[in-house]
Amino acid sequence: MKKIIGILLLSMLFASCNNDDSDMIAIDNPEISLNIPSGFPQFNAFFSQNKPTKYGVELGEKLFSEKRFSADNSISCSTCHIQANAFTDHNPKAVGIEGRVGLRNTPSLQNLAFLKFYNWDGSKLQLETQPLVPIITHEEMDSSILEVIGKIKDDVPYKDLFQKAFGDANITPDRIYKSIAQFEYTLISANSKYDKVKQNTASFTAGELQGYQTFQQKCASCHAGELFTDQSFRNIGFPLNTNTNEAGRGRVTGISSDFMSFRVPTLRNIAYTAPYGSFGQFADLRSVLDYFDNGVLDADNLDPIFKDNSKRIPLTEEEKNNLIVFMKTLNDSEFLGN
Numbered sequence: 001m002k003k004i005i006g007i008l009l010l011s012m013l014f015a016s017c018n019n020d021d022s023d024m025i026a027i028d029n030p031e032i033s034l035n036i037p038s039g040f041p042q043f044n045a046f047f048s049q050n051k052p053t054k055y056g057v058e059l060g061e062k063l064f065s066e067k068r069f070s071a072d073n074s075i076s077c078s079t080c081h082i083q084a085n086a087f088t089d090h091n092p093k094a095v096g097i098e099g100r101v102g103l104r105n106t107p108s109l110q111n112l113a114f115l116k117f118y119n120w121d122g123s124k125l126q127l128e129t130q131p132l133v134p135i136i137t138h139e140e141m142d143s144s145i146l147e148v149i150g151k152i153k154d155d156v157p158y159k160d161l162f163q164k165a166f167g168d169a170n171i172t173p174d175r176i177y178k179s180i181a182q183f184e185y186t187l188i189s190a191n192s193k194y195d196k197v198k199q200n201t202a203s204f205t206a207g208e209l210q211g212y213q214t215f216q217q218k219c220a221s222c223h224a225g226e227l228f229t230d231q232s233f234r235n236i237g238f239p240l241n242t243n244t245n246e247a248g249r250g251r252v253t254g255i256s257s258d259f260m261s262f263r264v265p266t267l268r269n270i271a272y273t274a275p276y277g278s279f280g281q282f283a284d285l286r287s288v289l290d291y292f293d294n295g296v297l298d299a300d301n302l303d304p305i306f307k308d309n310s311k312r313i314p315l316t317e318e319e320k321n322n323l324i325v326f327m328k329t330l331n332d333s334e335f336l337g338n
């Protein structure tokens with residue numbers, strides 16, 4: 001009987017220690033509270049399964065700048081996703097190791113916690129599965145996740161951060177993806193002049209207000225809501241990328257009506273993300289607006305906004321000027337690190 005009681009006491013002691021360890025991990029690595037403005041949509045379906053934590057984000061940011069992700073240790077995620085450019089790189093198409101040119105323009109990284117799709121064609125539905133794409137793509141990092149782990153597995157700073165973030169020092173692909181996603185979830189841009197006008201702490205100039213009114217009339221159906229994108233995929237008749245690998249959303253779905261349709265990009269911090277278009281077709285915002293005004297390329301699946309309006313969005317010179325002035329109110333200097 002005494003032996004049974006002793007075993008029970010020992011079991012309770014171990015259980016107590018395990019509970020204490022769990023509590024310590026939770027206390028030592030608290031969730032980060034994200035300040036979400038009113039009007040923003042709900043977090044995406046996967047956010048609740050991988051909420052940002054103090055050390056998860058710290059680890060993710062370190063991995064985001066880790067050049068050993070690439071085969072020749074020359075580029076990291078942050079090489080192309082530069083904060084001062086709203087995490088873009090100003091190249092028409094992304095440039096990887098050995099100067100290899102990719103298929104598409106580098107997309108901005110902001111407000112990712114609210115998105116339902118990732119990449120220009122929406123090939124990824126979960127942010128945690130997206131980092132593998134640049135790691136294995138020939139034109140980008142041309143590596144593998146196992147090769148990456150082999151390079152960093154003996155680094156003491158990484159072991160320490162994985163221990164703090166996940167409870168032990170084991171470095172796994174899943175943990176790498178989760179921590180990068182946690183860092184990216186914190187990249188929230190919501191402190192522009194536009195936001196301050198909405199909060200009644202600033203006012204538009206006459207030109208900005210006129211631009212906003214034109215925007216509401218001619219742009220807001222696609223660039224909708226506080227994210228300034230309705231997250232849909234549309235063929236808007238931009239000049240075509242003649243690369244035979246390109247088919248836009250159709251590359252993912254295999255559906256002809258999705259051919260050369262791309263995810264509507266956000267307009268937040270748009271003044272810092274030139275050139276524009278899926279492969280950098282336009283050098284500046286004025287070129288985009290002129291193209292819309294002059295008429296876009298026809299296609300069987302051209303978006304009805306163009307199809308039903310002689311393939312154009314008519315704009316006066318004053319409207320173009322004011323639209324650009326308004327779009328600059330979406331710049332968030334704090335987010336850009338200025």
